[in-house]
Amino acid sequence: AQSVTQLDSQVPVFEEAPVELRCNYSSSVSVYLFWYVQYPNQGLQLLLKYLSGSTLVESINGFEAEFNKSQTSFHLRKPSVHISDTAEYFCAVSETGGFKTIFGAGTRLFVKA
Amino acid sequence: EAGVVQSPRYKIIEKKQPVAFWCNPISGHNTLYWYRQNLGQGPELLIRYENEEAVDDSQLPKDRFSAERLKGVDSTLKIQPAELGDSAVYLCASSLDSASSYNSPLHFGNGTRLTVT
Numbered sequence: 001a002q003s004v005t006q007l008d009s010q011v012p013v014f015e016e017a018p019v020e021l022r023c024n025y026s027s028s029v030s031v032y033l034f035w036y037v038q039y040p041n042q043g044l045q046l047l048l049k050y051l052s053g054s055t056l057v058e059s060i061n062g063f064e065a066e067f068n069k070s071q072t073s074f075h076l077r078k079p080s081v082h083i084s085d086t087a088e089y090f091c092a093v094s095e096t097g098g099f100k101t102i103f104g105a106g107t108r109l110f111v112k113a
Numbered sequence: 114e115a116g117v118v119q120s121p122r123y124k125i126i127e128k129k130q131p132v133a134f135w136c137n138p139i140s141g142h143n144t145l146y147w148y149r150q151n152l153g154q155g156p157e158l159l160i161r162y163e164n165e166e167a168v169d170d171s172q173l174p175k176d177r178f179s180a181e182r183l184k185g186v187d188s189t190l191k192i193q194p195a196e197l198g199d200s201a202v203y204l205c206a207s208s209l210d211s212a213s214s215y216n217s218p219l220h221f222g223n224g225t226r227l228t229v230t
Contacts, residue, residue: 043204043221090155099169101219103155
């Protein structure tokens with residue numbers, strides 16, 4: 001069975017600084033990987049996804065994540081964060097051929113002025 | 114497109130009382146999910162529907178939880194009787210169909226925050 005570990009529960013960072021949110025997964029088969037973002041009092045929204053092909057995937061608001069199969073990681077990065085990026089970020093994994101999406105416990109990103 | 118709609122947004126009840134949550138998925142989405150999100154945790158799947166059929170309810174506590182999706186569109190999740198430990202956010206999500214559910218994004222509603230006192 002697959003599992004997801006988000007290594008940091010909270011990440012405080014100053015505005016315009018770079019940030020990395022770490023995610024490691026465990027699975028015995030090939031996987032699809034996702035990052036979802038949850039703003040206060042809202043549902044989760046897809047930020048970006050890795051299905052196949054290029055291991056580096058990007059979102060429209062400047063986030064990127066890189067699939068590293070050997071390290072079973074899918075870390076999320078942004079070179080310069082904004083106050084509006086303050087939210088909770090969830091890493092998720094689905095096994096290819098499976099129907100279940102497993103979520104990590106989440107990382108709360110807090111961007112300070 | 115209109116998103117996934119859930120109601121109510123908030124619900125406060127006393128333990129042993131019943132409660133129900135309602136979800137209307139995105140039009141055309143055949144797959145519907147109910148997730149529970151405990152404080153400080155990620156969402157955990159309770160049940161998945163393909164049209165009106167519950168195809169994965171292995172994580173649903175069947176002694177007190179029930180769900181239905183009678184016409185394959187909107188869905189209701191019920192708890193009877195509620196316990197203190199049921200306090201959580203209940204999220205509904207939908208996706209296009211089973212063939213894509215493992216590699217297509219889930220579209221979530223804003224959730225119902227349940228507080229059991």
